[in-house]
Amino acid sequence: MLTETQHDALTELINISYARAAGALSQLTGYRVGLEVPHAAVYPLSEVSARLKRSLDAQVTAVSQVFSGVVSGNALLVLDQKAAVILSDILLDTSSASGDWSGEWPEENREVITELGNILLNACLGTFGNLLKVHVTFSMPLLQIDVVDSIMRSTEVAGENLSHGLMIQTKFHLREANLTGYLVIILGVTSLDRLVAGLDTWQ
Amino acid sequence: MSSILVVDDSRFARRNMRAALEELGHEVEEASNGADALARYSPDRHELVTLDLLMPDMDGGVVLTKLRERNPAVKVLVATADIQTITRRELEDLGVTAVINKPIARDDLKRVVSGVLEGAIVSC
Numbered sequence: 001m002l003t004e005t006q007h008d009a010l011t012e013l014i015n016i017s018y019a020r021a022a023g024a025l026s027q028l029t030g031y032r033v034g035l036e037v038p039h040a041a042v043y044p045l046s047e048v049s050a051r052l053k054r055s056l057d058a059q060v061t062a063v064s065q066v067f068s069g070v071v072s073g074n075a076l077l078v079l080d081q082k083a084a085v086i087l088s089d090i091l092l093d094t095s096s097a098s099g100d101w102s103g104e105w106p107e108e109n110r111e112v113i114t115e116l117g118n119i120l121l122n123a124c125l126g127t128f129g130n131l132l133k134v135h136v137t138f139s140m141p142l143l144q145i146d147v148v149d150s151i152m153r154s155t156e157v158a159g160e161n162l163s164h165g166l167m168i169q170t171k172f173h174l175r176e177a178n179l180t181g182y183l184v185i186i187l188g189v190t191s192l193d194r195l196v197a198g199l200d201t202w203q
Numbered sequence: 204m205s206s207i208l209v210v211d212d213s214r215f216a217r218r219n220m221r222a223a224l225e226e227l228g229h230e231v232e233e234a235s236n237g238a239d240a241l242a243r244y245s246p247d248r249h250e251l252v253t254l255d256l257l258m259p260d261m262d263g264g265v266v267l268t269k270l271r272e273r274n275p276a277v278k279v280l281v282a283t284a285d286i287q288t289i290t291r292r293e294l295e296d297l298g299v300t301a302v303i304n305k306p307i308a309r310d311d312l313k314r315v316v317s318g319v320l321e322g323a324i325v326s327c
Contacts, residue, residue, distance in 0.1 A: 020286070024305075024306050027306045027308060028306045091215065092215075108214060108215075111213055111214050111215055112213075112215040114213070115213040115215045115216055118213075118257065118284050118305075119284040119305050119306055121284075122283075122284035122285050122286060122305075123284070123286060126284075126285055126286035126287045126290075127286065129287045129289070130286070130287055130288050135287055135289040135290070136287070138257060138285060139257070140257050140258075140259060141257070
């Protein structure tokens with residue numbers, strides 16, 4: 001779907017964006033964040049759920065944020081349960097039993113993960129926007145704790161025929177814990193073409 | 204010491220901002236949405252308003268406009284996760300006093316708040 005040159009440019013763009021996001025996460029948590037090299041690829045939307053389910057728990061925590069502009073779509077930060085619990089514990093300075101997950105999180109935990117998603121998604125997409133000179137406007141972040149299929153079904157954006165997912169997978173290390181997170185950017189054909197055109201002209 | 208109104212729908216963000224500002228010796232009042240901010244804002248009391256952009260019902264841009272209608276000289280520091288250069292330019296065109304990106308670095312906040320309160324227009 002992408003040429004080798006485009007894939008190289010996308011990888012570099014993602015590396016820069018993820019470094020920005022990791023910096024934000026480190027600043028928020030007070031811990032050094034080790035980041036594995038992110039793996040990025042574009043898939044038809046129908047494949048995204050299946051790929052996410054291969055390495056995430058059945059139930060996940062996702063923060064989604066619709067964005068609009070020359071390139072529009074829906075961006076999601078998808079975390080497995082362990083990552084969400086550990087991150088909220090660190091940010092709230094609390095201690096939950098990581099295995100005791102009911103899906104009924106206190107409002108404070110939900111708010112903190114929503115704000116974290118907002119910051120990380122903005123760090124990534126904002127860097128995309130700055131480097132590719134494409135301005136996007138964000139809507140309110142939305143937190144969902146659900147199974148992957150339900151979350152992916154809810155990514156529709158009014159007026160947009162979303163067809164592809166730019167899926168970025170990375171593991172990050174925080175406080176001796178290996179946390180798994182995905183960033184998924186869902187785009188329509190037109191927006192994907194514009195993103196690829198941006199990669200072609202990125203210098 | 205100055206009195207500062209912190210406007211953000213995220214309790215977590217408000218708590219972080221409050222802690223940082225109180226550490227700098229300021230007095231903080233919180234508002235959890237735009238309507239709450241407009242109800243609480245007092246030109247006689249608040250020397251600075253810190254304002255989130257993405258909020259339900261009334262976004263930060265609308266709150267900014269309404270605050271300026273009440274007090275054209277209001278000092279507003281926008282605290283946003285949006286790091287885009289164009290967003291910052293748009294905010295400057297709207298007349299915000301300064302912009303700072305989330306997550307807030309306390310050293311940056313100290314510099315920006317001091318600059319704003321002393322009358323300098325700074326951006327971080």
